[in-house]
Amino acid sequence: MSQSPALAAERHPTTPARRGNANKRRQNRAAYLFILPFFLVFLTMLVIPLMYAGYLSLFESKLIGGEQFAWFANYIRAIQDSAFIGSLLRMGLFFMVQVPIMLGLALLFALALDSGRARGAKGVRLLVFMPYAVPAVVATLMWGYLYGPDFGPLAQVARAVGWGTPDFLSAGNILGSMMNIVTWEFVGYNMIIMYAALRAIPSDLYEAAEIDGAGQFRIAWSIKIPAIRPAIILTVIFSIIGTFQLFAEPSLLNAIAPDAITRSFTPNYYAYNLAFQNRELNYAASIAFLLGIVIAVLSYAFQLATERRERRALTETETPS
């Protein structure tokens, strides 16, 4: 919707062709100059390390015997590595359970704030967003204390009420506890993205809907949510990336629940442990590379699926008219 004017401008360049060429070249040069700093940093900090990691991942190194070129031996080992596959599946489960909850809450908050009916909306917005400003390290330490079975306030309350001592840090519960931490951390962030998209909807749409007799819920369902679809898709893609890259939470929870957080709890944490505890740097590089591929494929697949659905929806609405 908002893209169409820009597209139109591109299709019909308004500048006269000949004068435009010189002008354009100068503009192009300026543009290149502007992106040069970014490009340099991008190249040295991302592309080169990435290529180096890819290069490393093709070697096999042993404590005795040193390094030798091994083609894709590490990758073959990785796809047969139950620890790696297990960590990916665990994150898959994490994604299926935690992300809908987190995004659902974020959407709810965003709609509530946008409706303008909630009192103290500014204060609430800040409160919901605040956890995002707390570094993941601090957040995990804080929750680690809250979860503590003996002196954690949650356990104390549960005991006082007579529910016994819930063990948030046991091997069976730790995934849920971690979902809770991540939800708490990122609800605000996702809410802000959705809220910003909501603010961009022209208010005359609401007026028209109200004239047609739509209530607030109907407006939210039929206008607001479809209108911020791109923003929601964006948050889902961010969540795919974020989930599969979880690192700070498991590595810190490992200190207080070392028996529940295994070395391969998340793919990233596994790669880290491989590199620094097993001293299998090359294998770790191939795990990291594979993880990147998995994330890219999932994100792309999700985008493709939503685009296709959108197109189908469009054709469906167009055919009757």
Add this chain to the structure above:
Amino acid sequence: MKKARKTALALVTGAATVGLVLTGCAPSGGGDGGTTSDAITDEQREEALNTPTDLTFWTWVPDIENEVALFEEKYPAINVTVENVGQGLEHYQKLRSALEAGEGAPDVAQVEYQYIPSFVLTESLLDLTPYGADDIADDYVGWAWNQVSPNEEVWAVPQDVGPMGNLYREDILSEAGITEAPETWDDYAAAAKAVKDETGSYISNLGATQAGQMIGFMWQAGVQPFTYDGAETVGIDVNNDTAKEVANYWTELIQQDLISVDTDFSDQWYQGLANGKYAGWLTAAWGPIFLQGTAESTSGLWRAAPLPQWSAGEQVSGNWGGSSDAVLATSENPIAAYELAKFINHDEESAMKLATEQFLYPPQLSVLENPEFIDQESEFYGGQQVNKLFADISETVDTDFQWVPFMEYVYSTYEETIGSVVAEKGDIAAALDEWQDQLVSYAEDQGFTVE
């Protein structure tokens, strides 16, 4: 002036020696073997210590600048930069990265005993025998020296050790009718039951994932879980019969709920020590001071004793923790670097400072025999001479204990195999088998010959 002349003299003698060697007229004969001709002469040492030199020293011992200052005072030409790059694993990661990168590694680095073999494997440590390290061997407790010198080479200078003992709450134990520290492990199990029944406290806590403590118990029982020949052969034997006996002992106590299995060094655990949830702590010689800071409110209620024994009348212990200072092979000033490592851990004043100011438990006989140290009475332990007790224990630690050159892996798989079983009150002995399998297959994958 005097210094300059000395340096000049050293240079001349140095040059003369080189000349002689080059012309093949080195005074041979007299049975001078290869090692002695490599040995650093007094002149070379003198020269090195009087040449302005910058040394870097990586350690996480707090306030070690004080000991370093003594060194700098004695050798004003040498300037030492102390850097703390993190504790434990973080420190080793940075050290390995620097070594791998080929630059940025320090001259001297703190290395815990169990990690020495891993640096020997990568040829990162300097053999200190040519620098005269053999001469100070007798100044340390025997088993500690074996830790830095399992074969002929000397890889580091011992800094501190952790012979294990038993710290317990006298008040809680006597409430349960136990007036003396349990002498044998059987007594300890009986006491555990009495304490739990009478007071509700656990007699102590076994850190579920604390490999150091369990390995210490194995060490005491005479288990030799690891061996390493300094080259490509390792021995891994974590699931032999003796090890399983130790494991079964703990499994039983844990399953009867007489020993708790909280993660140690966690908030919960600190509180447990302070509020009597645990009536004791089987720990190392660095434990007594550590505990004073953690459980201040219980001052005067604690006592220290040797570990319970497997057979009555015996006196053996294991070790848990402790560090050494090693000179890295990449150091450009190896002589001065060795002198620093040696001075910090050998000079009487410096070693005494480490023991009484940083409270590192000393392996140096000079400190262990110093009345100022061992006669110290500790109020926290009801006026007991705790240092003396641990000095006696230190002499009962088995001398031949070794490590494999991949202890990071050993510890992390311990967490996964044993730790999770302990936490779930399962069969520890069975978990030892799994641990053994994982260790052996890793060692083989890494190209070691496993015995």
